[in-house]
Amino acid sequence: MSRLAWHDISAPVRAQIEEVLGGPVVEAVSQPGGYSPGSADRVVTASGRRAFVKAASPAVNIDTPDIHRREAAISARLPAAVPAPQLIGAVDDGEWIALVLDDVEGRHPSTPWQPRELAAVFDALQQVGSVALPADVPVADAGDELAQDGVARWRILDADAVPTLPGGLDSWVRGHLDELTDAAAQGVSDARGDRLVHYDTRADNILLRPDDSVVLVDWPWAARGAGWFDALTLLVNVRYYDPRADVEGMIAAHGVFDGMPADAATHVLAAFSGMFLEASLRPDPPRMPTLRTFQRDQAVVTLDWVRERWEG
Incomplete structure (x- = not known):
C-alpha cells in the first residue's frame, strides 16, 4: 500500500x-x-x-x-x-x-495473538456490547451489511470463477456453493441485534495502551447487531496469524460469546468467506496493491474454518 x-x-x-x-x-x-x-x-x-x-x-x-x-x-x-x-x-x-x-499512546496487539492480550480485547468487546446504543448513532444493520457483503457475493460467484486455493478448498467450495450461499443467507438474521458492532475487528484496528487498556480504532463500518459478532470475526484474524489456534476453545472460554448459537457462528463465517473470496477476484484498487492478496488469505482462513465446522 x-x-x-x-x-x-x-x-x-x-x-x-x-x-x-x-x-x-x-x-x-x-x-x-x-x-x-x-x-x-x-x-x-x-x-x-x-x-x-x-x-x-x-x-x-x-x-x-x-x-x-x-x-x-x-x-x-x-x-x-x-x-x-x-x-x-x-x-x-x-x-x-x-x-x-x-492521539492514542499504544501499540497493536502482538501477532500471532497472545492469550493475555486476546482476553483483554474480548473484555473490551464485551464492554462495547453492553453499551446502550443511542438511536442517533448513524450505523447500519449488521444483517443488512452481511446480506450485501456476503450473500450477494456468493450468488454472483460462478463455480468456474473459484480460484485455486490450498488444501483442496477450491474443489470443496465448488461442490458446496449452494450450501455456502444458504448458510450465508441464514447468517443475515443471526447477525441482527441491538448492540454496537465495530464490524472490522483485526489487530491493525486495535491499540493496547501501556496500562493494558484497549482502544478500538477505525469505525466507518460500525453497525447494530449481535453482541458476539465482533469477537467471532476477530477469531478469523487470530486464525489468520496462527492456523492451529484453538478458536473453538476460545469461544467456549469467554463470556463475550455467551448466547451465540454454534450454527449462527457458522452462518456468519460462511457469509464472510463469500465476501472475502469474491472481493479477492476483483482488480486491485488504486494505491492498494496488497488488498486482494489479503482478502484471498482471509477467504482461505474462513472457508477452512467453515469446512472444519461442517465436517467435524
Whole structure:
C-alpha cells in the first residue's frame, strides 16, 4: 500500500486542520499498517498538543473520502463508554475530508495473538456490547451489511470463477456453493441485534495502551447487531496469524460469546468467506496493491474454518 504523507494533503486543508488543533503542526509521523491509501499521521503542534489525523481525496481513492465521512459521523456520536478515540473535529471541503482524533499512546496487539492480550480485547468487546446504543448513532444493520457483503457475493460467484486455493478448498467450495450461499443467507438474521458492532475487528484496528487498556480504532463500518459478532470475526484474524489456534476453545472460554448459537457462528463465517473470496477476484484498487492478496488469505482462513465446522 502507498500511503499519503502529511505534506501530500492539500495546503488549505492542512491549514484548516491546524485551526481545529489550535496551532501549527511541527511534527507528523506517518503510521504504517491498515488498508487505506489516505494519510494517517500522529501529529504534534507547536504548543505540544497531540492528535491523530487521517485524510483522503478522490484522487487518492474514489471510495476513501466517503468512508472517512461515514467514520466522522459515527465517531462524533459514539457513547463515551465505548473504548474509541474521541473525534476532535473534521475538515471537509467537498473534495478532501480529514478526521482529527485523539492521539492514542499504544501499540497493536502482538501477532500471532497472545492469550493475555486476546482476553483483554474480548473484555473490551464485551464492554462495547453492553453499551446502550443511542438511536442517533448513524450505523447500519449488521444483517443488512452481511446480506450485501456476503450473500450477494456468493450468488454472483460462478463455480468456474473459484480460484485455486490450498488444501483442496477450491474443489470443496465448488461442490458446496449452494450450501455456502444458504448458510450465508441464514447468517443475515443471526447477525441482527441491538448492540454496537465495530464490524472490522483485526489487530491493525486495535491499540493496547501501556496500562493494558484497549482502544478500538477505525469505525466507518460500525453497525447494530449481535453482541458476539465482533469477537467471532476477530477469531478469523487470530486464525489468520496462527492456523492451529484453538478458536473453538476460545469461544467456549469467554463470556463475550455467551448466547451465540454454534450454527449462527457458522452462518456468519460462511457469509464472510463469500465476501472475502469474491472481493479477492476483483482488480486491485488504486494505491492498494496488497488488498486482494489479503482478502484471498482471509477467504482461505474462513472457508477452512467453515469446512472444519461442517465436517467435524
